[in-house]
Amino acid sequence: MMEVKVTVDGIEIELNPFVTKMIAKVVEAMVTSLKGVEEDWKKIEIEVMR
Numbered sequence: 188m189m190e191v192k193v194t195v196d197g198i199e200i201e202l203n204p205f206v207t208k209m210i211a212k213v214v215e216a217m218v219t220s221l222k223g224v225e226e227d228w229k230k231i232e233i234e235v236m237r
Contacts, residue, residue: 189215 189211193200202210218224218231 189207191202191207191210193202193210214231214233219226219228
């Protein structure tokens, strides 16, 4: 199982198992479709700021 951590302005948001799996699978699918990403990746980090 993949681990997912979401923090907003320094506050960690609690995620239930369904949301954790959904986020993990969507991010994995988007990132692994990019050129240069190896199949055996270990960690994906995404940071969004505005």
